[in-house]
Amino acid sequence: MRALKAHPIDRERNATPTSLYVHIPFCKSRCFYCDFNTYVAPERVMENYVESLDREFSLLGANATSPLETVFFGGGTPTLPPPALLERMLESMHAHFRFAPEAEVTFESNPDSVDDDKLKLLKDHGVTRLSFGAQTFQDRLLLTIGRSHDAQTVVERVEAAAKLGFRHINVDLMFGLPEQSLDDVDDALARVLSLPIDHVSAYWLKIEEGTPFAKWRDKGQLPLPGEDLEGDMYDKVRERLISAGLRHYEISNFAKSGGEARHNLVYWRNQPYLAAGAGAHGYVNGTRYENVRRIPAYMEKLTQAKRPIDEEHTVSHMEAAEDAMMLGLRLDEGVSQKAFEARFGVKIHDLYGELVTDLERDGLVEVDGDRIRIPSRYWPVANVIFEKFVTANPVD
Numbered sequence: 512m513r514a515l516k517a518h519p520i521d522r523e524r525n526a527t528p529t530s531l532y533v534h535i536p537f538c539k540s541r542c543f544y545c546d547f548n549t550y551v552a553p554e555r556v557m558e559n560y561v562e563s564l565d566r567e568f569s570l571l572g573a574n575a576t577s578p579l580e581t582v583f584f585g586g587g588t589p590t591l592p593p594p595a596l597l598e599r600m601l602e603s604m605h606a607h608f609r610f611a612p613e614a615e616v617t618f619e620s621n622p623d624s625v626d627d628d629k630l631k632l633l634k635d636h637g638v639t640r641l642s643f644g645a646q647t648f649q650d651r652l653l654l655t656i657g658r659s660h661d662a663q664t665v666v667e668r669v670e671a672a673a674k675l676g677f678r679h680i681n682v683d684l685m686f687g688l689p690e691q692s693l694d695d696v697d698d699a700l701a702r703v704l705s706l707p708i709d710h711v712s713a714y715w716l717k718i719e720e721g722t723p724f725a726k727w728r729d730k731g732q733l734p735l736p737g738e739d740l741e742g743d744m745y746d747k748v749r750e751r752l753i754s755a756g757l758r759h760y761e762i763s764n765f766a767k768s769g770g771e772a773r774h775n776l777v778y779w780r781n782q783p784y785l786a787a788g789a790g791a792h793g794y795v796n797g798t799r800y801e802n803v804r805r806i807p808a809y810m811e812k813l814t815q816a817k818r819p820i821d822e823e824h825t826v827s828h829m830e831a832a833e834d835a836m837m838l839g840l841r842l843d844e845g846v847s848q849k850a851f852e853a854r855f856g857v858k859i860h861d862l863y864g865e866l867v868t869d870l871e872r873d874g875l876v877e878v879d880g881d882r883i884r885i886p887s888r889y890w891p892v893a894n895v896i897f898e899k900f901v902t903a904n905p906v907d
């Protein structure tokens with residue numbers, strides 16, 4: 512257990528949230544690796560859910576004192592509901608919140624859930640950024656992981672979105688998939704780089720308990736590539752995307768200049784955000800909250816005009832400082848020592864004592880003027896470094 516030399520105070524605790532996450536918990540089918548809060552549901556349920564979201568937007572919007580800078584519709588598959596429901600949802604959002612000029616509004620989308628009409632509708636209702644779940648460009652691998660689309664549909668939808676005027680488009684990729692080879696990753700990168708995108712998120716497959724993948728792994732039926740090959744895949748992803756001019760600005764994220772995901776930067780900078788939707792997580796006034804996960808219970812609360820909060824946790828000042836370090840070290844910009852001191856009233860070195868000095872001596876963090884960061888060669892093992900910033904005895 513580390514001895515604390517100082518106690519932080521979070522001066523940004525009561526900062527006004529200017530970001531909103533909206534959870535749309537519906538998918539056409541379940542991917543074999545997925546443990547997200549999402550359901551295969553009939554249109555009637557989606558319709559009732561959009562009604563409930565309108566009520567929740569109304570409750571949140573009534574207390575929102577600042578215009579929103581970023582909104583992120585995630586899921587699930589936010590583009591799955593039919594056009595009339597998407598329109599109702601977006602109109603409701605605009606009715607209950609004010610928006611800053613140039614606000615970023617992102618919609619996650621699965622390629623087979625969005626046609627030209629839906630894309631146009633999103634554009635006409637202020638959506639500025641799309642994030643397509645491609646995962647891989649090999650049809651055999653898409654089948655292996657239980658995706659409902661093929662590679663050609665990804666290409667067609669991304670090109671259609673660009674044609675309709677979307678300037679910010681992300682594609683999600685996954686590596687470490689069963690039976691995936693280095694050539695498969697290389698091919699996926701080549702395909703992505705031929706598309707009109709300005710952002711790529713590339714995630715390692717993580718086997719979550721309770722998923723079909725976890726069951727097959729336990730039975731020895733999941734031929735995963737193994738750590739060495741997965742490491743080579745991560746290197747390949749970095750090498751190709753960086754040499755194509757994208758900046759590796761977060762452990763799993765790459766962007767062309769100006770294409771950084773502003774909403775996700777709010778999370779990584781440990782800033783507050785509102786959340787709406789079943790199972791959505793928010794962070795407001797130093798409290799992290801989680802909405803009720805099950806759709807009927809979520810809707811029931813809103814029918815009674817109550818916030819659908821299931822759990823709340825008041826974040827201690829020490830935890831907030833730890834989060835600021837662990838989240839900030841995910842970024843290539845690292846953590847600003849001045850900003851940390853201004854926010855927590857204590858210098859990073861005074862709070863963490865020898866830890867930073869030791870990590871610096873071992874080359875696991877580097878101090879570059881005002882910034883402390885993890886050198887990108889250690890990003891694959893960043894979790895081990897983050898853990899060192901968690902104290903066993905949080906103090907307020």
Ligand code: SF4
Nearest residue numbers: 538541542545586587
């Ligand atoms: S589309 Fe996304 S949210 Fe839906 S089941 Fe697949 S991984 Fe999960």
